[in-house]
Amino acid sequence: MDNLDPLLHQPLRTQIAAFLAGCEEASFSELKRNLQVSDGNLESHLKKLIAADYVSLRRSEGPGRAQTSYSLTPTGLAALQRYIQTLQKLLPLGTQPAADLPGDMVAGS
Template identity: 70%
Template sequence: METLDPLLHQPLRTQLAAFLAGAGEASFSELKRGLQVSDGNLESHLKKLVAAGYVSVARDTGPGRPQTRYALTAEGSEALRTYVQTLQRLLPLAEPNLPDTAGGTLADA
């Protein structure tokens, strides 16, 4: 049986990686707003993704208040792609037992 990346298997980290894959880069505020999470929760999960090399951090020091920008690295992008592909390969194993919209299972249909 294939295994899923334990780092990305946590739902918020999967959402973070997917958000950054689509956005290219985002500030802490944009991530917080887009994912609707608390500062502490977001910071905790970002630290794990940064430590793993999946997300890069850049600090803007232009005029005004400095901002921190986050982006998915090439390694993070590949990890997300592999994670999704693994889920796609595992899904057919579960399909007969997945509930359908009428409350039964797909195997009952």
């Protein structure tokens, strides 16, 4: 059996990747609000995902405060898809694994 990706096996990192897979990009504030985590916890996990090239960041300058947005990279999306497929292999027979996922969350669709 395939091994679960240790980077994504941490629940908050899985949540970050899944949230970003569902949107083009999100600000730090949006991630914090939707995932209900502290600044330090979110920042720590984002740094690990960025170091692995699973997440990219974009800083935009403008009037007032600079904004940082995060998005899932193609590498991160592929890793998330593999992670989901590996979890699906662990499901008991007779369940409906991939059919219930959005098409863009299943590799090869």
